[in-house]
Amino acid sequence: MSDDVLRLERIGKIFNQGTPLESTVLHDIDLRLGRGELTALIGPSGSGKSTLLNLIGLLDVPSAGELYLQGQPTRDSDDATRTHLRNQALGFVFQFHHLISAFSVLENVLMPLIIRSGRPSTEAIDLARGLLREVGLEKMADKKPTEISGGQQQRVAIARALITRPPLLLADEPTGNLxxxxxxxxFDLFRRINSQFGCSILVVTHDPRLAASCPRTVQLVDGRIVSDETGNLTSA
Structure with a gap:
């Protein structure tokens, strides 16, 4: 069995294909993420980072190439298969946390399991409380998102993304609003989670200092990978 949690082979993405507005956003992207890797994806605005993340998150379909998640090809998968894979293999953290203000912090963390199977089990509640403890918010479990700070809300979103124990966590500018x-x-929390839980993390960031703290940095420019380096980032 491959050690890759994600493998992209010659991925391309064209918008408005066959029309006067046709635009090629991604060109022949080859990328592998091993199990337990922490990788930063950087690049200027308009470089294709969000498009690539949407493809990896199975929220869109590539125009060319193949994307393997947990070794399973996805390009020709039907919606039900893609939804199942997304729910089982992926966790998402965004710049804006999208917490539900009507629910408590604990209920927000449990939401993916509530959506999946209804009323959460005692074991699920214990897991959620454990994750809140890991992100330093155990005492905030019964508060509403509006009663905690922006940084704390983002920590809740991270705990929520981890509740399904995904092998791959995708983070889109998770610190951009902080x-x-x-x-x-x-970001320190991301590194600790990566080490403690062993999940792969791909984080999109414009902050070169944060990217430099990742063991691996992939740079995207004009829809192409121009560098893929391990070690500290020296330039953005």
Whole structure:
């Protein structure tokens, strides 16, 4: 069995194909993410990062190439298969946390399991409380998202993304809406989660300092991977 949790082979994406507005956003993307890797995806605005993340998240379909998730090809999968794979293999953290204000912090963490199977089990509730403890918010479990800070809300979103124990966590500018100190704290949490839970993490960031703290950095420019390096990032 492959050690790759994600494999992209010659992935391309064309919008408005066959029309005067046709635009090629991604060109022949080859990328592998091993199990337990922490990787930063960087690049200027308009480089194709969001498009690539949408493809990896199975929210869109490539125009060319093949995307393997947990060794399973996905390009020709039907909607039901893609939804199942997304729910089983992926966790998502966004710049804006999308917490539901009517529910408590604990209920927000449990939401993916509630959607999947209805009323959460005692074991699921224990898992959610454990995740809140891991992100330093165990005492906030009964509060509403509006009663905690922005950085704390993002930590809740991270715990929510981990509740299904996904092998791959996708983070799209997760610190972009936070001040520098809080952003560093949240990113430290990503590194700890990566080490403790062993899940692969792909994080899109514009912050070169945060990217530099990832063991691996992939740079995208004009829809092409121009560098794929391990070690500290020296330039953005």
């Amino acid at each position: 001040d520098t100190k809080t952003a560093e704290s949240v």
